[in-house]
Amino acid sequence: xxxxxxxxxxxxxxxxxxxxxxxxxxxxxxxxxxxxxxxxxxxxxxxxxxxxxxxxxxxxxxxxxxxxxxxxxxxxxxxxxxxxxxxxxxxxxxxxxxxxxxxxxxxxxxxxxxxxxxxxxxxxxxxxxxxxxxxxxxxxxxxxxxxxxxxx
Numbered sequence: 001x002x003x004x005x006x007x008x009x010x011x012x013x014x015x016x017x018x019x020x021x022x023x024x025x026x027x028x029x030x031x032x033x034x035x036x037x038x039x040x041x042x043x044x045x046x047x048x049x050x051x052x053x054x055x056x057x058x059x060x061x062x063x064x065x066x067x068x069x070x071x072x073x074x075x076x077x078x079x080x081x082x083x084x085x086x087x088x089x090x091x092x093x094x095x096x097x098x099x100x101x102x103x104x105x106x107x108x109x110x111x112x113x114x115x116x117x118x119x120x121x122x123x124x125x126x127x128x129x130x131x132x133x134x135x136x137x138x139x140x141x142x143x144x145x146x147x148x149x150x151x152x
Contacts, residue, residue: 027121029058058094062121087122
């Protein structure tokens, strides 16, 4: 049984219950991308290696961005624009690599699955930088786009 927080620890409890799920979401892609790759045993090793490398670099970038975003939210400096751009570019690159025809053998990794993984990590990383309306759009637009792609 989890002990009830002591009186006076409400801020620490709120901080932990908000901060750690964001870190876990941003760090999840290095665990989820291998599952996506292993879901199709015909994926060429080169494509799998590039996707894993992108997932690793994107995870590190998202964790750095989340840390900087939380510091900004608490009164620090705004994260460097290059960090935000790098996180977005790596997410797009991950989706593009997943959607490539696997070396001419007619195999592609699930583009929708890759988009979900990379975009979820990115959304978690930029959460402290967005207003509620912006965060709603950041979740809704990729969801609609994924639904459109899935039906085509």
